[in-house]
Amino acid sequence: MIHTDNRIFARIAGTGSYLPQQILTNEDLVKRGVDTSDEWIVSRTGIRQRHIAAAGELTSDLGYQAALRALEAAGVSADEIDLIVVGTTTPDLIFPSTATIIQRKLGVAGCPAFDVNAACSGFVYALTVADKFIRSGASRTALVIGAETLTRMLDWNDRNTCVLFGDGAGAVVLKADDSTGILSTHMHADGGKKDLLWNPVGVSAGFKPDEPNAGVRVMMAGNDVFKYAVKALDAVVDEALVANGLDKTALDWLVPHQANLRIIEATAKRLDMSMERVIITVDKHGNTSSGSVPLALDEAVRSGKVQRGQLILLEAFGGGFAWGSALIRY
Known part of the structure; x- marks a missing residue:
């Protein structure tokens, strides 16, 4: 659990997002x-x-556009940002980090900027890092981005994965506040x-074209992932509520990772939340990972x-696996 009782909070001052222009329907x-078919995809996901x-549109381009919208919404100029954390599993390059590339596009320099790779939990992990910076006093105004071009690593012949993912980016500007903001964050992982x-495929592991399943592609045991995700999300939701001494009836909104509508519905049911109080974009965006x-x-x-x-x-x-939650007084 990541939770502190000091009186400095990281308040979401502004949000932004960006989606590529091209739309690919079922x-x-x-x-x-x-x-596959439209009915098959919709019924399962x-x-x-x-x-x-x-072509030529990079993860940093998506993240940069989302950042501009978040900065505008927050009424903050780029040179006020003193921390940039980007959650991504599809960086432009192995190095430098996508965060530093976005930093350059914003026309600023000097503040720390780095990436966090926790796959689909990347934004929650990045948000947690920035929250800790602000709570410690090391940052006053942070830019947190989740950005992906995951379709670049899909096998378009594998209907179990290629139908799931899309590209996009979202961002928030966090500002130090003495009264409200992120109440607690909770992160977990299971490398087993x-x-x-x-x-x-990776740098140290290398690329071995003669081996089975070689190539940059998403490989997933869908049923196993579904079962584990439902249990893990149940637990991490409870953890957030217990840590803050709150009942599930106190929640106004659930903003879940948009991977699969059935997983989202299972989490909402566990919270006794009407789907009218759950934010759903998976139908329009697919799974955009972080x-x-x-x-x-x-x-x-x-x-x-x-x-x-x-x-x-x-x-x-x-x-x-990596998973997490954040409870926020918006």
Whole structure:
């Protein structure tokens, strides 16, 4: 558990998001020759379409655009930012970090900027890091981004994975506040489950084209991931409420990782929450990995659903396995 009782909070001052222009519908996948159907995808995942980054459009481009919108919403200039943390599993380059590339695009320098790779939980992990910086007094105004171009690592012949993912980015600006903000964050991981959701290519592991399943691709045991995710999210949701002495009826909104509608529904049922109080974007965005939670949060804020003073719970689960939650007084 990551939780402190001091009186400095990290308040979400502004949100932003960005989606690539190209939209790929379920019917488009069928036309591409993927052995699937709109009914098959919707019934199992809730996904109807996803956005695809254009040729030459990088993760840093998506993150930069989301950052600009978050800065504008917060009324903060780029040179006020004293920390940049980017959650991503699809960086532009091995190094330098995508955070430093976005920093350069923002026209600023000097403040710490680095990436966090926790797969689909990347944004929650990045948010936790920035929250700790602000609580400790090391940062006053932080930019936290979740950005992905995950479609670049898909096997378009594997209908069990290629139908799930999309590209996109979301961002928040955090400001130090003495009264309200992030109440607590909670992170967990289980490296023993690596083979249930992973990508077989890396720098140290290398690329071995003669081995089975070689290549940059998402490999997933869907049923096993589903079962583990539901249990892990149940536990981490309870953990957040218990840590703050709150009952589940206190929650105004659930902003979940947008991986699968059935997982989201299971979490809402566990909380006795009506789906009207759950932010859903998976039908339009697919699974954008670390981009999904901030994308959903930004849509909820800009639509007027999430209001200042309300209690919201963010949660995510992804490869690693890595999962986490954040309880926020918005």
